[in-house]
Amino acid sequence: MIQNLFGHKARILSLTFILLMSCSVLSRGEEHTENTEASTAQTDQEAWTGIDVSIVGKYAEKYGRPPRDPYINTDQGDLLLFVFTIAGVIGGFVIGFNVRKLFYEK
Amino acid sequence: MKGNTLLRITILFTTVFSLLFLVSENPVFAMHITEGILPPQWIFTWFAVSIPFVGIGIHQVKRKKRMMPNYLPLVGMLGAAVFVFSCFPVPVIALNGMATSHPCGTGMSAILLGPFVSVFVAAIALLIQALFLAHGGLTTLGGNIFSMGILGSFSGYFVFRIAQRCRLTLFWCGFLAGVVSDLFTYLGTSIELGLLVVNKGGSFFKAAAEIFGMFMMTSQGILCIVEGVVVGFVLVFVYKRKPGILLDLGIIKDDTKSVRT
Numbered sequence: 001m002i003q004n005l006f007g008h009k010a011r012i013l014s015l016t017f018i019l020l021m022s023c024s025v026l027s028r029g030e031e032h033t034e035n036t037e038a039s040t041a042q043t044d045q046e047a048w049t050g051i052d053v054s055i056v057g058k059y060a061e062k063y064g065r066p067p068r069d070p071y072i073n074t075d076q077g078d079l080l081l082f083v084f085t086i087a088g089v090i091g092g093f094v095i096g097f098n099v100r101k102l103f104y105e106k
Numbered sequence: 107m108k109g110n111t112l113l114r115i116t117i118l119f120t121t122v123f124s125l126l127f128l129v130s131e132n133p134v135f136a137m138h139i140t141e142g143i144l145p146p147q148w149i150f151t152w153f154a155v156s157i158p159f160v161g162i163g164i165h166q167v168k169r170k171k172r173m174m175p176n177y178l179p180l181v182g183m184l185g186a187a188v189f190v191f192s193c194f195p196v197p198v199i200a201l202n203g204m205a206t207s208h209p210c211g212t213g214m215s216a217i218l219l220g221p222f223v224s225v226f227v228a229a230i231a232l233l234i235q236a237l238f239l240a241h242g243g244l245t246t247l248g249g250n251i252f253s254m255g256i257l258g259s260f261s262g263y264f265v266f267r268i269a270q271r272c273r274l275t276l277f278w279c280g281f282l283a284g285v286v287s288d289l290f291t292y293l294g295t296s297i298e299l300g301l302l303v304v305n306k307g308g309s310f311f312k313a314a315a316e317i318f319g320m321f322m323m324t325s326q327g328i329l330c331i332v333e334g335v336v337v338g339f340v341l342v343f344v345y346k347r348k349p350g351i352l353l354d355l356g357i358i359k360d361d362t363k364s365v366r367t
Protein backbone atom coordinates (compact mmCIF):
# COMPACT_ATOMS: atom_id res chain seq x y z
CA MET A 1 0.00 0.00 0.00
CA ILE A 2 2.78 2.41 0.97
CA GLN A 3 4.70 1.39 -2.13
CA ASN A 4 1.63 1.97 -4.32
CA LEU A 5 1.03 5.36 -2.73
CA PHE A 6 4.68 6.30 -3.24
CA GLY A 7 4.57 5.08 -6.86
CA HIS A 8 1.41 7.10 -7.51
CA LYS A 9 2.88 10.27 -6.03
CA ALA A 10 6.13 9.78 -7.93
CA ARG A 11 4.17 9.39 -11.15
CA ILE A 12 2.19 12.59 -10.50
CA LEU A 13 5.41 14.46 -9.63
CA SER A 14 7.15 13.23 -12.81
CA LEU A 15 4.22 14.20 -15.01
CA THR A 16 3.95 17.64 -13.37
CA PHE A 17 7.68 18.15 -13.93
CA ILE A 18 7.48 17.15 -17.60
CA LEU A 19 4.42 19.34 -18.23
CA LEU A 20 5.97 22.29 -16.41
CA MET A 21 9.13 22.03 -18.48
CA SER A 22 7.25 21.70 -21.74
CA CYS A 23 4.96 24.66 -20.97
CA SER A 24 7.85 26.85 -19.89
CA VAL A 25 9.73 26.19 -23.10
CA LEU A 26 6.70 26.56 -25.34
CA SER A 27 5.70 29.85 -23.81
CA ARG A 28 9.10 31.44 -24.29
CA GLY A 29 9.24 34.73 -26.09
CA GLU A 30 11.78 35.97 -28.60
CA GLU A 31 15.43 35.62 -27.65
CA HIS A 32 16.90 38.69 -26.02
CA THR A 33 20.05 39.46 -27.93
CA GLU A 34 21.88 42.19 -26.10
CA ASN A 35 24.87 43.15 -28.14
CA THR A 36 25.59 46.26 -26.10
CA GLU A 37 27.75 45.80 -23.03
CA ALA A 38 28.51 42.32 -24.35
CA SER A 39 32.23 42.66 -24.03
CA THR A 40 32.11 43.48 -20.30
CA ALA A 41 29.71 40.65 -19.54
CA GLN A 42 31.79 38.25 -21.62
CA THR A 43 34.97 39.06 -19.70
CA ASP A 44 33.19 38.40 -16.42
CA GLN A 45 31.78 35.09 -17.62
CA GLU A 46 34.99 33.77 -19.18
CA ALA A 47 36.62 33.28 -15.79
CA TRP A 48 34.56 30.22 -14.87
CA THR A 49 33.30 29.07 -18.23
CA GLY A 50 32.66 25.33 -18.54
CA ILE A 51 35.32 23.59 -20.60
CA ASP A 52 32.66 22.03 -22.77
CA VAL A 53 31.70 25.56 -23.66
CA SER A 54 35.16 26.99 -24.09
CA ILE A 55 36.82 23.95 -25.69
CA VAL A 56 34.10 21.85 -27.37
CA GLY A 57 32.30 24.96 -28.65
CA LYS A 58 35.51 26.63 -29.79
CA TYR A 59 36.80 23.62 -31.75
CA ALA A 60 33.38 22.81 -33.19
CA GLU A 61 33.20 26.34 -34.59
CA LYS A 62 36.76 26.09 -35.86
CA TYR A 63 35.87 22.90 -37.76
CA GLY A 64 32.74 24.46 -39.26
CA ARG A 65 30.10 22.77 -37.06
CA PRO A 66 28.93 25.44 -34.58
CA PRO A 67 26.52 24.30 -31.85
CA ARG A 68 22.87 25.30 -32.05
CA ASP A 69 19.85 25.44 -29.77
CA PRO A 70 18.80 22.26 -28.01
CA TYR A 71 15.32 21.09 -29.03
CA ILE A 72 14.02 21.95 -25.57
CA ASN A 73 15.90 25.11 -24.72
CA THR A 74 15.84 25.63 -20.97
CA ASP A 75 18.94 27.86 -21.13
CA GLN A 76 16.90 31.07 -20.87
CA GLY A 77 17.27 33.44 -17.97
CA ASP A 78 16.81 31.72 -14.61
CA LEU A 79 14.91 28.81 -16.13
CA LEU A 80 18.10 26.73 -16.31
CA LEU A 81 18.79 27.49 -12.65
CA PHE A 82 15.30 26.28 -11.79
CA VAL A 83 15.71 23.10 -13.82
CA PHE A 84 19.11 22.43 -12.25
CA THR A 85 17.69 22.89 -8.77
CA ILE A 86 14.82 20.52 -9.48
CA ALA A 87 17.22 17.98 -11.04
CA GLY A 88 19.54 18.26 -8.04
CA VAL A 89 16.68 17.80 -5.58
CA ILE A 90 15.30 14.75 -7.43
CA GLY A 91 18.81 13.29 -7.93
CA GLY A 92 19.68 13.86 -4.28
CA PHE A 93 16.41 12.31 -3.15
CA VAL A 94 16.93 9.19 -5.28
CA ILE A 95 20.52 8.80 -4.05
CA GLY A 96 19.54 9.34 -0.40
CA PHE A 97 16.53 7.03 -0.58
CA ASN A 98 18.55 4.18 -2.07
CA VAL A 99 21.56 4.74 0.21
CA ARG A 100 19.26 4.36 3.22
CA LYS A 101 17.65 1.29 1.69
CA LEU A 102 20.97 -0.34 0.82
CA PHE A 103 23.23 0.59 3.70
CA TYR A 104 21.12 1.50 6.73
CA GLU A 105 17.89 -0.54 6.66
CA LYS A 106 18.08 -4.05 8.06
CA MET B 107 -3.57 1.95 -18.25
CA LYS B 108 0.23 2.06 -18.19
CA GLY B 109 0.35 1.72 -21.98
CA ASN B 110 -2.11 4.60 -22.42
CA THR B 111 -0.11 6.89 -20.15
CA LEU B 112 3.10 6.07 -22.01
CA LEU B 113 1.37 6.69 -25.32
CA ARG B 114 0.10 10.09 -24.12
CA ILE B 115 3.57 11.10 -22.88
CA THR B 116 5.12 9.99 -26.18
CA ILE B 117 2.57 12.01 -28.19
CA LEU B 118 3.15 15.05 -25.96
CA PHE B 119 6.90 14.88 -26.40
CA THR B 120 6.72 14.26 -30.14
CA THR B 121 4.56 17.39 -30.48
CA VAL B 122 6.85 19.45 -28.26
CA PHE B 123 9.97 18.30 -30.15
CA SER B 124 8.40 19.03 -33.52
CA LEU B 125 7.47 22.56 -32.43
CA LEU B 126 10.86 23.22 -30.87
CA PHE B 127 12.67 21.89 -33.93
CA LEU B 128 10.96 24.60 -35.95
CA VAL B 129 11.68 27.46 -33.56
CA SER B 130 15.30 26.60 -32.64
CA GLU B 131 17.84 28.72 -34.45
CA ASN B 132 20.20 30.45 -32.03
CA PRO B 133 23.48 28.84 -31.01
CA VAL B 134 23.73 27.72 -27.40
CA PHE B 135 26.91 26.37 -25.85
CA ALA B 136 26.56 23.68 -23.24
CA MET B 137 28.31 20.73 -21.74
CA HIS B 138 29.17 17.45 -23.54
CA ILE B 139 28.94 17.53 -27.32
CA THR B 140 26.17 19.98 -28.05
CA GLU B 141 23.30 19.79 -30.52
CA GLY B 142 24.34 20.54 -34.08
CA ILE B 143 28.07 19.81 -33.77
CA LEU B 144 28.07 16.33 -35.31
CA PRO B 145 27.30 15.90 -39.03
CA PRO B 146 24.65 13.29 -40.00
CA GLN B 147 27.09 10.48 -40.88
CA TRP B 148 28.67 10.67 -37.41
CA ILE B 149 25.28 10.97 -35.69
CA PHE B 150 24.25 7.63 -37.22
CA THR B 151 27.66 6.05 -36.64
CA TRP B 152 27.75 6.86 -32.93
CA PHE B 153 24.15 5.74 -32.44
CA ALA B 154 24.91 2.47 -34.26
CA VAL B 155 27.93 1.92 -32.01
CA SER B 156 26.09 2.81 -28.77
CA ILE B 157 22.70 1.09 -29.18
CA PRO B 158 24.00 -2.52 -28.85
CA PHE B 159 25.79 -1.63 -25.61
CA VAL B 160 22.64 -0.04 -24.18
CA GLY B 161 20.59 -3.08 -25.27
CA ILE B 162 22.97 -5.49 -23.55
CA GLY B 163 22.88 -3.23 -20.46
CA ILE B 164 19.06 -3.41 -20.28
CA HIS B 165 19.20 -7.20 -20.67
CA GLN B 166 21.78 -7.47 -17.86
CA VAL B 167 19.67 -5.33 -15.51
CA LYS B 168 16.72 -7.69 -16.06
CA ARG B 169 18.92 -10.74 -15.46
CA LYS B 170 20.81 -9.42 -12.43
CA LYS B 171 17.75 -8.08 -10.59
CA ARG B 172 16.47 -11.67 -10.39
CA MET B 173 19.79 -12.89 -9.02
CA MET B 174 20.44 -10.11 -6.49
CA PRO B 175 17.58 -8.53 -4.48
CA ASN B 176 19.45 -5.27 -3.84
CA TYR B 177 20.47 -4.77 -7.45
CA LEU B 178 17.67 -2.37 -8.50
CA PRO B 179 18.23 0.09 -5.59
CA LEU B 180 21.93 -0.01 -6.49
CA VAL B 181 21.13 0.79 -10.14
CA GLY B 182 18.85 3.64 -8.97
CA MET B 183 21.46 5.06 -6.64
CA LEU B 184 24.32 4.88 -9.15
CA GLY B 185 22.15 6.08 -12.01
CA ALA B 186 21.24 9.18 -10.01
CA ALA B 187 24.89 9.59 -9.00
CA VAL B 188 26.06 9.46 -12.63
CA PHE B 189 23.36 11.97 -13.55
CA VAL B 190 24.34 14.40 -10.76
CA PHE B 191 28.12 13.92 -11.29
CA SER B 192 27.94 14.52 -15.02
CA CYS B 193 26.06 17.81 -14.76
CA PHE B 194 27.87 19.13 -11.71
CA PRO B 195 30.24 21.97 -12.70
CA VAL B 196 33.30 21.89 -10.46
CA PRO B 197 35.47 25.05 -10.45
CA VAL B 198 39.14 24.28 -11.13
CA ILE B 199 42.18 26.56 -11.35
CA ALA B 200 44.62 24.98 -13.79
CA LEU B 201 47.28 25.88 -16.36
CA ASN B 202 44.82 27.64 -18.66
CA GLY B 203 43.24 29.70 -15.87
CA MET B 204 39.91 29.38 -14.09
CA ALA B 205 37.31 27.06 -15.56
CA THR B 206 34.55 24.68 -14.54
CA SER B 207 34.23 21.10 -15.60
CA HIS B 208 32.31 18.03 -14.56
CA PRO B 209 33.33 14.54 -13.47
CA CYS B 210 31.62 11.54 -15.10
CA GLY B 211 30.85 8.91 -12.47
CA THR B 212 30.89 6.09 -15.01
CA GLY B 213 34.06 4.57 -13.54
CA MET B 214 32.25 4.10 -10.22
CA SER B 215 29.08 2.72 -11.83
CA ALA B 216 31.11 0.35 -14.06
CA ILE B 217 32.88 -1.18 -11.05
CA LEU B 218 29.67 -1.71 -9.06
CA LEU B 219 27.14 -2.47 -11.80
CA GLY B 220 29.31 -3.86 -14.59
CA PRO B 221 30.34 -1.97 -17.73
CA PHE B 222 27.26 -2.70 -19.86
CA VAL B 223 24.76 -1.64 -17.16
CA SER B 224 26.93 1.43 -16.60
CA VAL B 225 26.51 2.32 -20.30
CA PHE B 226 22.75 1.98 -19.83
CA VAL B 227 22.58 4.28 -16.77
CA ALA B 228 24.88 6.79 -18.52
CA ALA B 229 22.51 6.75 -21.52
CA ILE B 230 19.52 7.52 -19.27
CA ALA B 231 21.43 10.33 -17.51
CA LEU B 232 22.54 11.84 -20.83
CA LEU B 233 19.02 11.59 -22.25
CA ILE B 234 17.51 13.49 -19.29
CA GLN B 235 20.26 16.13 -19.54
CA ALA B 236 19.65 16.53 -23.26
CA LEU B 237 15.90 16.84 -22.74
CA PHE B 238 15.71 19.22 -19.79
CA LEU B 239 19.09 20.68 -18.84
CA ALA B 240 20.31 21.97 -22.24
CA HIS B 241 23.35 19.71 -21.77
CA GLY B 242 24.51 17.67 -24.72
CA GLY B 243 21.85 17.04 -27.34
CA LEU B 244 19.49 14.50 -28.82
CA THR B 245 21.35 14.22 -32.13
CA THR B 246 24.67 13.95 -30.29
CA LEU B 247 23.33 11.49 -27.71
CA GLY B 248 25.00 8.53 -29.46
CA GLY B 249 28.36 10.33 -29.45
CA ASN B 250 28.03 11.28 -25.80
CA ILE B 251 27.03 7.71 -24.86
CA PHE B 252 30.12 6.49 -26.73
CA SER B 253 32.52 8.80 -24.88
CA MET B 254 31.02 8.92 -21.39
CA GLY B 255 29.17 5.61 -21.34
CA ILE B 256 31.21 3.15 -23.37
CA LEU B 257 34.78 4.48 -23.12
CA GLY B 258 34.36 5.75 -19.56
CA SER B 259 32.76 2.55 -18.25
CA PHE B 260 34.92 -0.04 -19.99
CA SER B 261 38.22 1.74 -19.33
CA GLY B 262 37.35 2.19 -15.64
CA TYR B 263 36.17 -1.42 -15.29
CA PHE B 264 39.27 -2.97 -16.90
CA VAL B 265 41.68 -0.73 -15.01
CA PHE B 266 39.96 -1.71 -11.75
CA ARG B 267 40.34 -5.41 -12.58
CA ILE B 268 44.00 -4.96 -13.57
CA ALA B 269 44.68 -3.00 -10.38
CA GLN B 270 43.06 -5.79 -8.33
CA ARG B 271 45.32 -8.35 -10.01
CA CYS B 272 48.29 -6.17 -9.08
CA ARG B 273 47.05 -6.54 -5.47
CA LEU B 274 46.55 -2.83 -4.90
CA THR B 275 44.31 -1.79 -2.00
CA LEU B 276 40.60 -1.24 -2.66
CA PHE B 277 40.99 2.54 -2.47
CA TRP B 278 43.79 2.64 -5.05
CA CYS B 279 41.94 0.26 -7.37
CA GLY B 280 38.96 2.65 -7.28
CA PHE B 281 41.21 5.69 -7.57
CA LEU B 282 42.88 4.41 -10.74
CA ALA B 283 39.53 3.38 -12.24
CA GLY B 284 38.09 6.85 -11.56
CA VAL B 285 41.10 8.66 -13.04
CA VAL B 286 41.30 6.49 -16.17
CA SER B 287 37.54 6.52 -16.84
CA ASP B 288 37.53 10.32 -16.67
CA LEU B 289 40.52 10.59 -19.01
CA PHE B 290 39.02 8.14 -21.50
CA THR B 291 35.70 10.02 -21.50
CA TYR B 292 37.46 13.20 -22.57
CA LEU B 293 39.66 11.24 -24.98
CA GLY B 294 36.42 10.00 -26.57
CA THR B 295 35.11 13.55 -26.90
CA SER B 296 38.44 14.60 -28.42
CA ILE B 297 38.24 11.74 -30.94
CA GLU B 298 34.68 12.68 -31.92
CA LEU B 299 35.63 16.32 -32.41
CA GLY B 300 38.89 15.38 -34.15
CA LEU B 301 36.95 13.33 -36.68
CA LEU B 302 35.22 16.53 -37.84
CA VAL B 303 38.42 17.59 -39.64
CA VAL B 304 38.67 14.38 -41.69
CA ASN B 305 36.29 15.63 -44.39
CA LYS B 306 38.13 18.93 -44.50
CA GLY B 307 41.47 17.27 -45.23
CA GLY B 308 42.96 18.01 -41.80
CA SER B 309 44.94 15.63 -39.62
CA PHE B 310 42.68 13.68 -37.27
CA PHE B 311 45.47 12.74 -34.86
CA LYS B 312 46.76 16.29 -34.63
CA ALA B 313 43.26 17.69 -34.01
CA ALA B 314 42.31 15.03 -31.42
CA ALA B 315 45.64 15.42 -29.59
CA GLU B 316 45.29 19.21 -29.56
CA ILE B 317 41.75 19.04 -28.10
CA PHE B 318 42.72 16.39 -25.53
CA GLY B 319 45.74 18.49 -24.50
CA MET B 320 43.46 21.49 -24.04
CA PHE B 321 41.10 19.47 -21.84
CA MET B 322 44.01 18.31 -19.67
CA MET B 323 45.61 21.74 -19.32
CA THR B 324 42.35 23.55 -18.62
CA SER B 325 40.81 21.44 -15.85
CA GLN B 326 40.50 17.74 -16.51
CA GLY B 327 44.08 16.97 -15.49
CA ILE B 328 43.16 17.97 -11.93
CA LEU B 329 39.53 16.92 -11.95
CA CYS B 330 40.32 13.31 -12.93
CA ILE B 331 42.34 13.01 -9.70
CA VAL B 332 39.39 14.36 -7.70
CA GLU B 333 37.12 11.82 -9.38
CA GLY B 334 39.60 9.05 -8.56
CA VAL B 335 39.61 10.02 -4.88
CA VAL B 336 35.79 10.06 -4.78
CA VAL B 337 35.52 6.60 -6.41
CA GLY B 338 38.15 5.23 -4.02
CA PHE B 339 36.31 6.53 -0.96
CA VAL B 340 32.94 5.28 -2.22
CA LEU B 341 34.32 1.74 -2.58
CA VAL B 342 35.90 1.85 0.86
CA PHE B 343 32.59 3.13 2.32
CA VAL B 344 30.60 0.31 0.68
CA TYR B 345 33.13 -2.26 1.89
CA LYS B 346 33.10 -0.99 5.47
CA ARG B 347 29.33 -0.50 5.64
CA LYS B 348 28.09 -3.59 3.77
CA PRO B 349 30.80 -5.86 2.35
CA GLY B 350 28.07 -8.33 1.32
CA ILE B 351 27.17 -6.02 -1.60
CA LEU B 352 30.71 -6.21 -2.99
CA LEU B 353 30.70 -9.97 -2.45
CA ASP B 354 27.38 -10.39 -4.30
CA LEU B 355 28.71 -8.29 -7.16
CA GLY B 356 31.89 -10.36 -7.39
CA ILE B 357 34.14 -7.43 -6.55
CA ILE B 358 35.60 -9.21 -3.54
CA LYS B 359 35.90 -12.97 -3.31
CA ASP B 360 35.49 -13.69 0.38
CA ASP B 361 34.07 -11.34 3.03
CA THR B 362 35.53 -13.39 5.89
CA LYS B 363 39.02 -12.34 4.79
CA SER B 364 39.94 -8.75 5.42
CA VAL B 365 40.42 -6.68 2.26
CA ARG B 366 43.12 -3.98 2.36
CA THR B 367 41.40 -0.64 1.99
